[in-house]
Amino acid sequence: MLSTTTKRPTVEDVARKANVSVATVSRVLANVDPRRFSAETAERVRKAAREMNYQPSELGRSLRTATARAAALLVPDTTNEFCADVASSLEGALQRNGLSMMLCNTAEDPAKQDAYLEQIESRGISAIVLQGVVESPALLRMSAGGTPMVFVSRRPPDPVKGDFVGVDNRGAGADVADHFLSKGYEDCAAIHGSLRYAASRERLIGFSERLGQHGVSLVAERRIQSQLTPEAGHRHARALLSGKSPPRAIFCGNDSIAYGVYRAAIDMGLRVPNDLAIFGFDDNRLNRWLAPWLSTVHVPVSDFGEAVAGLLKEQSLGGKREPRTVLLPHSLAIRESA
Amino acid sequence: MLSTTTKRPTVEDVARKANVSVATVSRVLANVDPRRFSAETAERVRKAAREMNYQPSELGRSLRTATARAAALLVPDTTNEFCADVASSLEGALQRNGLSMMLCNTAEDPAKQDAYLEQIESRGISAIVLQGVVESPALLRMSAGGTPMVFVSRRPPDPVKGDFVGVDNRGAGADVADHFLSKGYEDCAAIHGSLRYAASRERLIGFSERLGQHGVSLVAERRIQSQLTPEAGHRHARALLSGKSPPRAIFCGNDSIAYGVYRAAIDMGLRVPNDLAIFGFDDNRLNRWLAPWLSTVHVPVSDFGEAVAGLLKEQSLGGKREPRTVLLPHSLAIRESA
DNA sequence: TTGTACGCGTTATCAC
DNA sequence: GTGATAACGCGTACAA
Numbered sequence: 001m002l003s004t005t006t007k008r009p010t011v012e013d014v015a016r017k018a019n020v021s022v023a024t025v026s027r028v029l030a031n032v033d034p035r036r037f038s039a040e041t042a043e044r045v046r047k048a049a050r051e052m053n054y055q056p057s058e059l060g061r062s063l064r065t066a067t068a069r070a071a072a073l074l075v076p077d078t079t080n081e082f083c084a085d086v087a088s089s090l091e092g093a094l095q096r097n098g099l100s101m102m103l104c105n106t107a108e109d110p111a112k113q114d115a116y117l118e119q120i121e122s123r124g125i126s127a128i129v130l131q132g133v134v135e136s137p138a139l140l141r142m143s144a145g146g147t148p149m150v151f152v153s154r155r156p157p158d159p160v161k162g163d164f165v166g167v168d169n170r171g172a173g174a175d176v177a178d179h180f181l182s183k184g185y186e187d188c189a190a191i192h193g194s195l196r197y198a199a200s201r202e203r204l205i206g207f208s209e210r211l212g213q214h215g216v217s218l219v220a221e222r223r224i225q226s227q228l229t230p231e232a233g234h235r236h237a238r239a240l241l242s243g244k245s246p247p248r249a250i251f252c253g254n255d256s257i258a259y260g261v262y263r264a265a266i267d268m269g270l271r272v273p274n275d276l277a278i279f280g281f282d283d284n285r286l287n288r289w290l291a292p293w294l295s296t297v298h299v300p301v302s303d304f305g306e307a308v309a310g311l312l313k314e315q316s317l318g319g320k321r322e323p324r325t326v327l328l329p330h331s332l333a334i335r336e337s338a
Numbered sequence: 339m340l341s342t343t344t345k346r347p348t349v350e351d352v353a354r355k356a357n358v359s360v361a362t363v364s365r366v367l368a369n370v371d372p373r374r375f376s377a378e379t380a381e382r383v384r385k386a387a388r389e390m391n392y393q394p395s396e397l398g399r400s401l402r403t404a405t406a407r408a409a410a411l412l413v414p415d416t417t418n419e420f421c422a423d424v425a426s427s428l429e430g431a432l433q434r435n436g437l438s439m440m441l442c443n444t445a446e447d448p449a450k451q452d453a454y455l456e457q458i459e460s461r462g463i464s465a466i467v468l469q470g471v472v473e474s475p476a477l478l479r480m481s482a483g484g485t486p487m488v489f490v491s492r493r494p495p496d497p498v499k500g501d502f503v504g505v506d507n508r509g510a511g512a513d514v515a516d517h518f519l520s521k522g523y524e525d526c527a528a529i530h531g532s533l534r535y536a537a538s539r540e541r542l543i544g545f546s547e548r549l550g551q552h553g554v555s556l557v558a559e560r561r562i563q564s565q566l567t568p569e570a571g572h573r574h575a576r577a578l579l580s581g582k583s584p585p586r587a588i589f590c591g592n593d594s595i596a597y598g599v600y601r602a603a604i605d606m607g608l609r610v611p612n613d614l615a616i617f618g619f620d621d622n623r624l625n626r627w628l629a630p631w632l633s634t635v636h637v638p639v640s641d642f643g644e645a646v647a648g649l650l651k652e653q654s655l656g657g658k659r660e661p662r663t664v665l666l667p668h669s670l671a672i673r674e675s676a
Numbered sequence: 677t678t679g680t681a682c683g684c685g686t687t688a689t690c691a692c
Numbered sequence: 693g694t695g696a697t698a699a700c701g702c703g704t705a706c707a708a
Contacts, residue, residue: 008459010685021695026687038693058460059406060685063397063700068461070440078426079623081419088416091443100457102408103441105429119438121346122396123406230627259627285417289568289597290628348701359679364703376677398701401684 009052018048025049029056068124070100071312074116076108076132080228080256081284082301086131086152089305097309099127110136117142127312132197133157148315150308155198161323163311165304167330169199172297173206175332176251176279179295181214183338185249185277189222191236191261192253200228200253203281207251228253233260241268241276249277249338255284255296262294262337277338295338298331347390356386363387367394405464408438409650412454414446414470418566418594419622420639424469424490427643435647437465448474455480465650470535471495486653488646493536499661501649503642505668507537510635511544513670514589514617517633519552521676523587523615527560529574529599530591538566538591541619545589566591571598579606579614587615587676593622593634600632600675615676633676636669 011022018025020041027036028045048054062068071094075083091101102125104116117138120128131152133139143149143160150163180188190207193200208218224240226232233252237260240246252258258280265276272278272293280296287294307326315321349360356363358379365374366383386392400406409432413421429439440463442454455476458466469490471477481487481498488501518526528545531538546556562578564570571590578584579602590596596618603614610616610631618634625632645664652659 008685011687012685022685023687023695023697024693027694030687032687036693041693055456055460057401057462057685058457059397059401059462060700061687063395063401063684063702064686064688066700068397078429079423081422081624084419084422084425085417087422087441088443091416091441095443100461101441103425103429103439105426105433118393119396122393123438124395124397230624234627259624263627263630286419286568286597286624286628289572289601290624292601346701349703350701360702361679361681361704362677365678368703370704374677379677395701398684399703401686401700402702402704404684 008057009054010057013052014045014048014054017052018045020045062124066124067126069098070102070123070125071127071129072102072104072116072120072125073129073131074104074106074113074133076106076134077228078103078105080254081286082153082254082256082282082299083131085285085301086304089302090129090308091305093305093309097313099309099312106132106134108132108134110134114138121147126316129308129312130154130156132199135196148312150311150315152304152308153199157196157198163315163323164325165307165311166199166327167297167299168327169202170206172281172330173203173208173251174210175206175330176297177207177210177214179279179332179334179338180249180251180277181211181216183249183277185338186211186216187248188216188218188251188277189224189240189247189249190218190251190253191224191226191233191240191257192251193228194225203253222247226253226257228256230256230260230263233257234264235260237261237264238268241265241270247276249273249279251279253281255280255282255287255291255294258294258296258337259291262291272337279338283333293336295335296333298333300328300330303328346395347392348395351390352383352386352392355390356383358383400462404462406462407436408440408461408463409465409467410440410442410454410458410463411467411469412442412444412451412471414444414472415566416441416443418592419624420491420592420594420620420637421469423623423639424642427640428467428646429643431643431647435651437647437650444470444472446470446472448472452476459485464654467646467650468492468494470537473534486650488649488653490642490646491537495534495536501653501661502663503645503649504537504665505635505637506665507540508544510619510668511541511546511589512548513544513668514635515545515548515552517617517670517672517676518587518589518615519549519554521587521615523676524549524554525585526554526556526587526589526615527562527578527585528556528589528591529562529564529571529578529595530589531566532563541591560585564591564595566594568594568598568601571595572602573598575599575602576606579603579608585614587611587617589617591619593618593620593625593629593632596632596634596675597629600629610675617676621671631674633673634671636671638666638668641666 011025015022015025028042106113114136127148135157192204195201270276283296283298349363353360353363366380444451451474465486473495530542533539621634621636
């Protein structure tokens, strides 16, 4: 007879059916030391479990072991394509390591980030991945508290230490500067993300330092701080390009900004790259189809997940470690726009 | 003195500090019937909790109540922009309703979907949102089991019933057909998603039926089944356009396909819309910046989250309900490409 | 209005 | 090898 609301079987049910104690069931199914139970009982238990379609409750296990087999990913903007790709890559890698993923949107807001960190703690979640971290009180507290933690893209804000996965932002910025110089784009500007974010800061510093080494200085009016969205890029580009001395080239903090800048240029009747050169950062997956013209720094985002998962595994093995940094190789994707 | 690994305080700690029993603490903090405790004890408890920075363990609560305050979102392809936008919209709406979100990538694979459904069950997760469901054994079992469940975009496969949030796919397909007819694009084709997916099926049926009503028949060679990616769209478009009778216009199953079709057309030296008209579906957020030329069916994706959250809330209130359908308004965004 | 005591499903510790 | 049993942190029926 089919009852619609059959309760899930528990260890106890399996134990009864297999004629053993709950302890044995747990031992067999958790696959501890195979010397701790005989092969035949093991078979009996497994058979019973299979027949009742038993699935251990992750809830019970989590409570007992004080750790849920899940990781939380905090991103600053779920709709940003780069973030979405990181999420995708990480979700796959975590799944392969037996971890579920909880996705949290911090919207660059320290309060929201803290609220999520509290929730994460109260759920016993055993690993935290911060893609685009912001400074916040709970972050400091938790980073001291031993939960495995990996920072992606942006390095942790100052007192906080932790593993990092990203690219050599400074080097990449310098590479773009080299390219601009080789093209004769001395008359250039940068529309970059907030300097409170390490990644944005490093990209800008690498860029302007290299320019400086060749006698080109990036004056303050040519360093525009912006949100990392097409909307913001569009707005700032309009202002910049309709000013009294519009630049010949713009280095953008990410591809999203570059999309907005491009649109602004087109709207204003400028030709890219003849009138304005544009350089992005990230090389979003969709570029191949929708922005094949965009010169940008290629970031191997699909490799981020595995790198992060690897570090989390290392950390969970315990033992004192120095914070590690994994720098994935970037490259310049030189296309039409610059 | 600052201990680095202070254990989290529990109800018991708070109770001791406030000189009450654990029951009282629980009652006060859960905000049950305010008649069940005096205002002054309540204040004492809250003060103690605040001072110790007490956060209830969601794990303990979940185990006790057999329901975690979280929802799972299953998507067929995390990197698809439409899915990402649904995820973003839903995450916000859930958060406002006090629910966390677990993100699961099924990759259109029934086995993966089932693995996730098992996990979800074992975590006591109280709500399931399936964006782009596929048919699978566990789905049938769980849909009978009372867990609140909402289907997004694609209606549930046949024996399964459940609430639905999406657009009138059939009507939208017909609208596109009308537009094609008004433009004189009788000589057209469709590159659509798998017919096993209700949404793809309905879009195609609406489109071809309306054409048929005007004496235009969409022959089999002009109905191309495709994955919902730019890569697949590109591949199929190349084949179609280099065949002996290339169509004058193509209706695509979603914007991703349309991006690939567009690229194929450009690569082959065709002008859009002069040589080939293209119509998409979804109106991805990025279109404004990267594909402002794409005519497409606008879907109000940012409203999906609230709609889903609303249905989940209704369902969790219990009581027998007939499956509800929420159809959000679509519209044709007529731009250059068609 | 408050407190005591039990149970949610699991794993770990101890006996045997 | 295996079995009782005690936690984990919480909510709640019941008693006071």
